[in-house]
Amino acid sequence: DVKVTQSSRYLVKRTGEKVFLECVQDMDHENMFWYRQDPGLGLRLIYFSYDVKMKEKGDIPEGYSVSREKKERFSLILESASTNQTSMYLCASSLGQRTGPEAFFGQGTRLTVV
């Protein structure tokens, strides 16, 4: 089974801190994604990566950056956390072929910025 693992289920950070959210997948998928999920807004794409060291902005990249140094790992970085970044963050991965592939999701990290 595909497994997407996010390093933390819950995180509490202070305003201004640098925050790293880690995601690892074990199925050699080319694509990896970071979403945030907020009530009433569904899932919104922050960044995605289609290969090592490659990244593309999603719909809401402001205040975030990403890193993909290895194929299996995709990190989301909040350079200076703010309270409006309190949210559920979901990582996903999928195969690279353009066949409408389904994505496999991690369990999510609920981040609270105080």
Add this chain to the structure above:
Amino acid sequence: AQKVTQAQTEISVVEKEDVTLDCVYETRDTTYYLFWYKQPPSGELVFLIRRNSFDEQNEISGRYSWNFQKSTSSFNFTITASQVVDSAVYFCALEGSGGYQKVTFGTGTKLQVIP
């Protein structure tokens, strides 16, 4: 721009009732994919189905069935004889021709099945 609307925010049904979750989409692409995902209380989204825009055949998988109608831009999901384990948030999503960077999720429908 593409859009996915799940007008039902929350639905409660009694166990064994049938329930339909509505999904209406908008896109200018002629080729696209529609998805349904389930998010149980544990948090991870679980893929349920993918349907491409050229395949309007309805699909049934056990107690789940999907009704895709291009004429009304709808991709509705029906659970027959609901069970408590069906309680979850269900998301409909649309992937346009721009690839995965153009996936748009609906806002989700929270289904509560009462024993």
